[in-house]
Amino acid sequence: MKPELILNISVDCVVFGYDISTKSLNVLLIKRYLESETKKEVLVDDYVLTGYHVYTNETLDDTATRVLKELTGLTGQYKKQFKAFGDPDRLLNPKDLIWIKNAEFHERTTTIAYYFLLNTVEVDLKNNTSHAQWFPINALPELGFDHKQIILEAYEDLKGKCLSEPIIFELLPDKFTINEVQDLYQSILGIAIDNRNFRRKLINKKYIIALDEKQVGVSKKPAQLYMFSKEVYDKVFQKNYLISI
């Protein structure tokens, strides 16, 4: 049996990319644009998440991986399935109906939402056909379908998860400075963190490894570079049963 599309199930991907130079946590969105037949009127002009239907021979994870690869060329990035969205009216705004008419979409589609973590420099947006673009999480454009809600729920999940799991490093390059990690936490959580305390805390972790290397090409005092070792983390990790309700 040849793989076919499952028309009422899709996967949508919230691609989080951190831009280390602007210290901005961004979301990758693709343009949705449609003119009337006479080209007199713009019917749809907004952004949506990247996503696609599931094929009959794919797992949901496969679909998410495929969707990310098609847009960015990347594989092996951190991904998490965080929620399914299936309200009967989630695709039924007027603009969305116009759009659906033009695509092979079922009006009652349930989407399994994933988020990905990466850094923006890994993605080359030059020759992409979807007019994909990064938007800061705090300055999102007008969004189609229920994608605003999906993004916000992904963001909430990320906020919680980055406090208890070392996923922050997925948003950074392999080699980073302590202050870059701090900036990133501050961007995600929207809080100020004391530099001395944060620094001490991080450097004391066995899985934060100081490299024999410093920043190059900066116009100020170059900072010490570190890396995160997943191997050490897995070895050192032990479950913490602290009840904090």
Next chain:
Amino acid sequence: MKPELILNISVDCVVFGYDISTKSLNVLLIKRYLESETKKEVLVDDYVLTGYHVYTNETLDDTATRVLKELTGLTGQYKKQFKAFGDPDRLLNPKDLIWIKNAEFHERTTTIAYYFLLNTVEVDLKNNTSHAQWFPINALPELGFDHKQIILEAYEDLKGKCLSEPIIFELLPDKFTINEVQDLYQSILGIAIDNRNFRRKLINKKYIIALDEKQVGVSKKPAQLYMFSKEVYDKVFQKNYLISI
């Protein structure tokens, strides 16, 4: 348009029930039994989660609520959507195929999994037609489909969540003793907790309110009863940005 079943999307419910007298965290399962036409052979004899297809006019939450109500009569219980399961082969074990042939099931069904929290005494299993039965989370019977995996992932989510949110009280009666809360934490987490430390910690919470009441009908020293106040919790609650990676 009349509501119809969406044949390839279902909701499955992991119903967690705490039995305060046996100190056991249980899962509610329903019997799956099928004989061959000649009745000579038992084709299927195991247990599955309760679940059902989504109707076209329902949200996923609606479906979960409906499924729980149909089995237990209960509404308004704590519920959480925690994961979607959609592997192409998740219903393709030999027994499952036999079963599916007998029901209106699509072979490639994606299920949105929820878990519910309640206490076992709320459920009357006497006159239920599904042969529903409680099983301790640590002594599950043979399970159909991928329901073992679904239960285990629900349990992992519960373990994590009960450390950071006051959902433990959903598993207890309205009035409870401190030691009952401790027993429950120990059952869920599989750890031993120091009674004095735990007691002090809980009693110091403003939202754990001592009642003017003690246990009755116990054959030993009756314990002080407490209640959990969601109102006070919401008022007192403040987000904790402690980074513990």
Next chain:
DNA sequence: ACAAAAGTGTTGACCCTACACCCATGC
């Protein structure tokens, strides 16, 4: 009176927070 579970205090270790100045480098 006895069995059973309820309830009670102290100490030391660790971790978090708050806080301000000097240092190294590139320009």
Next chain:
DNA sequence: GCATGGGTGTAGGGTCAACACTTTTGT
């Protein structure tokens, strides 16, 4: 030499973990 961000130490308070005996009640 100066502007910029990198890097550094200490003290006080709070929270967690460890630990064993007394009290209250029903039978």
